[in-house]
Amino acid sequence: MKDILYYFERDMLRWIRGRISVISALIMPAAWLIFVGLALPTTFSEHYIDFITPGILVLTMLGASLQGGSLLIFDKILGFLNKFLALPSSRESILLGKILFITTRGLIQATVILVLAWALGASLLSPAGILLSYGILALFGILLSAFSTTIALYLSDHDSYAAFNAMVSMPLFFTSSALMPYSVMPSWLAPIAYWNPVSFAIDAIRSLQEGVLAWTRIGGLAVLAALVVAFCVQKFRKVTV
Amino acid sequence: MTIIETSGLTKYYGDLCAVDHLDLSVGNEIFGLLGPNGSGKTTTVLMLTTLLEPTGGSARICGYDTREEAREVRRQISYVPQEMAVDIKLTGRENVAFFAKLYGIPRRDEAVDRVLSMMDLSERADDLVRTYSGGMRRRLELAQALVHEPKVLFLDEPTIGLDVAARRKIWEHIRTLKSRGMTIFVTTHYMDEADHSCDRVAILDRGRVIAVDSPSALRARVGNDIISARVRGQIGDTFPEGITHLGERDNGEIVFSTDHGSEKVPVLFHWLEKRGVSVQSISVREPTLDDVFLSLVTQREEGHGFDDHKFRTMLRRR
Numbered sequence: 001m002k003d004i005l006y007y008f009e010r011d012m013l014r015w016i017r018g019r020i021s022v023i024s025a026l027i028m029p030a031a032w033l034i035f036v037g038l039a040l041p042t043t044f045s046e047h048y049i050d051f052i053t054p055g056i057l058v059l060t061m062l063g064a065s066l067q068g069g070s071l072l073i074f075d076k077i078l079g080f081l082n083k084f085l086a087l088p089s090s091r092e093s094i095l096l097g098k099i100l101f102i103t104t105r106g107l108i109q110a111t112v113i114l115v116l117a118w119a120l121g122a123s124l125l126s127p128a129g130i131l132l133s134y135g136i137l138a139l140f141g142i143l144l145s146a147f148s149t150t151i152a153l154y155l156s157d158h159d160s161y162a163a164f165n166a167m168v169s170m171p172l173f174f175t176s177s178a179l180m181p182y183s184v185m186p187s188w189l190a191p192i193a194y195w196n197p198v199s200f201a202i203d204a205i206r207s208l209q210e211g212v213l214a215w216t217r218i219g220g221l222a223v224l225a226a227l228v229v230a231f232c233v234q235k236f237r238k239v240t241v
Numbered sequence: 242m243t244i245i246e247t248s249g250l251t252k253y254y255g256d257l258c259a260v261d262h263l264d265l266s267v268g269n270e271i272f273g274l275l276g277p278n279g280s281g282k283t284t285t286v287l288m289l290t291t292l293l294e295p296t297g298g299s300a301r302i303c304g305y306d307t308r309e310e311a312r313e314v315r316r317q318i319s320y321v322p323q324e325m326a327v328d329i330k331l332t333g334r335e336n337v338a339f340f341a342k343l344y345g346i347p348r349r350d351e352a353v354d355r356v357l358s359m360m361d362l363s364e365r366a367d368d369l370v371r372t373y374s375g376g377m378r379r380r381l382e383l384a385q386a387l388v389h390e391p392k393v394l395f396l397d398e399p400t401i402g403l404d405v406a407a408r409r410k411i412w413e414h415i416r417t418l419k420s421r422g423m424t425i426f427v428t429t430h431y432m433d434e435a436d437h438s439c440d441r442v443a444i445l446d447r448g449r450v451i452a453v454d455s456p457s458a459l460r461a462r463v464g465n466d467i468i469s470a471r472v473r474g475q476i477g478d479t480f481p482e483g484i485t486h487l488g489e490r491d492n493g494e495i496v497f498s499t500d501h502g503s504e505k506v507p508v509l510f511h512w513l514e515k516r517g518v519s520v521q522s523i524s525v526r527e528p529t530l531d532d533v534f535l536s537l538v539t540q541r542e543e544g545h546g547f548d549d550h551k552f553r554t555m556l557r558r559r
Contacts, residue, residue, distance in 0.1 A: 002342070002345075003342075003343055006339060006342045009339075010331070010339055011327065013328075013329065013331060013335070014328060016329040017331075018330060026536055059370060071311045078324055078326050079323070079324030079325070079326035080326045080328075081319065082287075082320070082322045083321075083322060083326055083385075084343075085291075085292050086290045086291065086292060086318065086319070087315060087340075087343050088315040088316045088343065088344070089343045089344070089345070095448050115458055173323075187498055191316045200308050201291065205373040240292060241287055241292045241293055
């Protein structure tokens with residue numbers, strides 16, 4: 001199990017020491033919050049910043065997780081993966097280390113959003129609510145980073161990974177409940193949005209704003225994350241180059 | 242004592258055979274796998290290091306089967322791939338410590354210091370690898386590979402992309418490791434380097450071993466001397482007695498082998514001129530492994546309908 005931490009430590013050091021990537025990771029979500037949260041004309045909400053913040057939080061995790069898959073692509077192209085696979089330590093710890101790092105990085109970005117949203121006048125959740133939000137975001141990050149890292153294992157270059165990323169991230173975000181509530185969605189979109197895992201996370205956090213714990217949404221996310229991680233662990237155990 | 246043993250080891254990519262029934266037996270030695278790019282060297286190493294599943298046959302490292310006992314094999318070996326994969330944003334020491342942690346080595350700091358100094362990297366150990374030269378990065382990779390004291394070290398093209406001095410240094414280190422009892426399995430397409438440092442070499446051509454022996458024994462197979470010539474015109478296919486035509490090198494040199502080089506040069510010269518072939522230059526030298534390769538490949542190519550281009554294109558896709 002310690003191996004997971006060693007892989008995590010390596011990615012963390014590399015990230016922190018590449019200053020520009022840290023700055024970009026923090027500015028990107030802030031830009032979303034300001035331009036979408038404050039600039040979009042809306043009619044269904046008095047306080048759109050409260051409505052959009054959970055959406056931007058989950059969007060940030062989504063972006064961080066999908067972008068995180070490129071870490072494995074580079075490890076693969078540059079020859080690191082082959083060295084790791086030839087080690088006696090268990091191969092799934094490569095995957096679990098990536099999940100841990102990508103999710104942690106996403107949560108750091110989410111913290112920036114939370115602070116900024118508060119500064120922009122969003123109402124603050126209770127301490128328990130904040131903690132639960134982090135839990136929900138972490139589950140979502142685990143689900144998506146396991147998925148993206150495993151896809152990366154089967155793609156051979158960065159271009160195809162970027163194509164995969166673009167193909168997945170935009171539709172997932174725009175067919176979710178991030179930007180508008182179900183009540184104002186076109187009727188064809190509402191059921192799609194409801195079953196989109198991105199909405200699971202967003203709805204769960206929005207319920208927290210009303211002091212409600214949305215167990216079915218959180219449970220759905222947890223079951224999905226467990227299934228995907230179990231599947232991806234199997235894939236990593238059996239991988240050949 | 243047999244350290245690496247393969248029997249009938251075979252790898253197909255689709256219907257293309259990259260490694261064809263490889264039978265090797267490697268003892269405690271520096272063993273070189275030689276051949277041009279695309280001859281199946283890397284594929285072989287990937288199978289031996291448990292990274293690639295063979296299509297057929299089997300391989301054992303220190304008695305452990307690469308398929309059935311992969312984890313145990315990985316405990317015995319270290320693998321340094323062709324690509325120079327070291328983290329440039331980490332220091333040399335951090336790079337090695339990372340591997341030491343993954344190997345779960347007791348008394349980690351001592352082990353890291355030991356391999357860093359073994360590879361002459363102690364002074365620069367705390368600098369970021371970004372500032373290292375190519376040769377230093379390769380030595381750092383060796384340090385990573387050595388930190389758990391493996392019994393067998395697999396090196397895939399360890400000197401590729403390095404300057405002459407750095408290459409010499411890498412080979413010196415490899416020989417030192419051998420003298421400490423390690424078995425080294427190295428691939429290279431630089432025949433001269435293998436000639437100097439390997440105890441035995443296997444020459445691989447299109448996935449098949451076409452010769453295994455010590456470099457000197459292989460050189461002896463092509464005769465005492467090599468005559469190489471540049472000519473204009475068709476040289477035909479009969480030659481004076483005691484002179485064997487080995488083939489033409491990529492650079493256009495025609496290569497002959499003979500037992501008495503300096504005596505045969507004038508004989509060959511007149512023979513060629515008499516047949517209307519104008520000789521531009523001619524010289525005698527000692528045989529190299531390149532000549533061995535040329536002679537072995539030429540023999541094989543005769544009457545061989547093989548789609549060379551397709552084969553190499555397929556292999557490069559890997």
